[in-house]
Amino acid sequence: MAESAQVPKLVYLVTGGCGFLGEHIVRMLLEREPRLRELRVFDLHLSPWLEELKTGPVQVTAIQGDVTQAHEVAAAVAGSHVVIHTAGLVDVFGKASPKTIHKVNVQGTQNVIEACIRTGTQFLIYTSSMEVVGPNVKGHPFYRGNEDTPYEAVHRHPYPCSKALAEQLVLEANGRKVNGGQPLVTCALRPTGIYGEGHQVMRDFYNQGLRFGGRLFRAIPASVEHGRVYVGNVAWMHVLVARELEQRAALLGGQVYFCYDKSPYKSYEDFNMEFLGPCGLRLIGTHPLLPYWLLVLLATLNALLQWLLRPLVLYTPLLNPYTLAVANTTFTVSTNKAQRHFGYKPLFSWEESKARTIHWVQALEGSAW
Numbered sequence: 001m002a003e004s005a006q007v008p009k010l011v012y013l014v015t016g017g018c019g020f021l022g023e024h025i026v027r028m029l030l031e032r033e034p035r036l037r038e039l040r041v042f043d044l045h046l047s048p049w050l051e052e053l054k055t056g057p058v059q060v061t062a063i064q065g066d067v068t069q070a071h072e073v074a075a076a077v078a079g080s081h082v083v084i085h086t087a088g089l090v091d092v093f094g095k096a097s098p099k100t101i102h103k104v105n106v107q108g109t110q111n112v113i114e115a116c117i118r119t120g121t122q123f124l125i126y127t128s129s130m131e132v133v134g135p136n137v138k139g140h141p142f143y144r145g146n147e148d149t150p151y152e153a154v155h156r157h158p159y160p161c162s163k164a165l166a167e168q169l170v171l172e173a174n175g176r177k178v179n180g181g182q183p184l185v186t187c188a189l190r191p192t193g194i195y196g197e198g199h200q201v202m203r204d205f206y207n208q209g210l211r212f213g214g215r216l217f218r219a220i221p222a223s224v225e226h227g228r229v230y231v232g233n234v235a236w237m238h239v240l241v242a243r244e245l246e247q248r249a250a251l252l253g254g255q256v257y258f259c260y261d262k263s264p265y266k267s268y269e270d271f272n273m274e275f276l277g278p279c280g281l282r283l284i285g286t287h288p289l290l291p292y293w294l295l296v297l298l299a300t301l302n303a304l305l306q307w308l309l310r311p312l313v314l315y316t317p318l319l320n321p322y323t324l325a326v327a328n329t330t331f332t333v334s335t336n337k338a339q340r341h342f343g344y345k346p347l348f349s350w351e352e353s354k355a356r357t358i359h360w361v362q363a364l365e366g367s368a369w
């Protein structure tokens with residue numbers, strides 16, 4: 001990837017390129033990576049918007065494939081210079097079985113690593129998650145922590161367990177020789193809760209609010225703070241680290257970076273209201289309307305119902321013991337590691353991130369706007 005300046009010659013592969021974050025990475029690469037010759041978008045489900053991207057100067061190759069299928073991954077990786085591995089099964093609501101989550105997130109990542117080694121692709125960026133750190137099962141707060149903050153990272157839920165295992169595989173692969181003899185250079189980015197255009201959970205909260213006559217009911221104390229980061233900034237961080245990985249291989253290889261920007265520290269519900277408020281929703285209550293023990297009971301009942309109904313129907317409410325524990329535990333990051341290591345600065349200010357997200361919510365189908 002040496003400095004032949006503006007001659008586009010690089011081939012990038014984005015796995016999960018049709019997902020919420022993946023779409024932003026794909027669009028950001030097309031906008032801000034002048035050395036790109038071909039962009040391969042690999043996903044289980046290809047989105048129709050890919051078609052409109054095919055008319056630009058960069059060759060956009062849509063590849064329908066499954067990361068759990070090693071041969072499909074190897075075929076997609078062959079000949080690419082950089083792989084951004086974002087595909088994953090993001091499920092904390094019990095939609096998929098633990099086995100499936102493991103297969104996609106862990107085996108899928110192993111397949112990506114082996115494909116890089118076999119085909120000679122040298123640069124691999126993995127989209128990890130804050131969840132590889134916490135919140136842990138004990139509900140310990142992580143307050144303004146950074147990549148070096150000591151924290152007891154103990155998980156039981158299949159999603160964080162799978163992300164932690166996959167991240168470990170990626171970091172351990174750093175330095176392995178790829179076909180041709182060069183060392184593989186890997187790093188992992190750990191977004192906190194991502195928000196922005198296309199965010200499904202935000203959409204769910206909005207629809208829930210509309211069903212309750214424009215009201216949402218506070219369940220979590222305002223004092224419990226949650227780290228959130230705008231999707232455009234997460235995408236920008238991926239593009240930037242990919243660009244710098246060759247030049248600064250010794251520094252960046254094998255490293256982890258939290259994804260951060262200037263989004264304010266707030267509770268999950270108060271943060272969502274920054275967008276849903278201007279779209280006509282109100283959050284009722286300055287304190288949680290139900291005592292915590294009752295929420296725990298409701299969450300447990302939901303889990304029980306999910307289990308009982310599973311043979312008949314998939315019951316996947318937002319509230320379950322795991323989501324309640326996460327929402328109810330402070331987890332915020334404060335770091336400048338990405339700035340120090342590869343010059344990251346958020347591309348979108350908080351005001352712009354907010355305006356873009358509000359604009360998106362207002363345009364949602366069924367919007368009260």
Ligand SMILES: NC(=O)c1ccc[n+]([C@@H]2O[C@H](COP(=O)([O-])OP(=O)(O)OC[C@H]3O[C@@H](n4cnc5c(N)ncnc54)[C@H](O)[C@@H]3O)[C@@H](O)[C@H]2O)c1
Nearest residue numbers: 016018019020021043044066067086087088129191193194
């Ligand atoms: N959303 C968040 O708040 C958040 C926070 C931290 C990290 N992450 C991580 O970011 C990544 C993207 O998350 P997202 O929120 O965009 O989720 P998403 O579900 O919108 O996107 C994931 C994409 O991966 C694809 N995919 C799933 N299984 C696949 C398979 N077997 N083969 C190929 N493609 C497959 C899906 O079709 C989807 O397009 C995930 O790895 C997730 O763990 C997300």
Ligand SMILES: C[C@@H](CO)CCC[C@@H](C)[C@H]1CC[C@H]2[C@@H]3[C@H](O)C=C4C[C@@H](O)CC[C@]4(C)[C@H]3CC[C@]12C
Nearest residue numbers: 090092129131192193219268318319323324326327
């Ligand atoms: C108790 C409810 C009352 O309103 C609120 C439930 C909110 C939860 C559904 C969400 C609270 C925190 C979220 C998670 C967090 O933002 C980080 C994540 C990491 C990422 O890798 C995947 C998504 C998630 C686990 C995210 C999921 C939704 C929450 C648990």
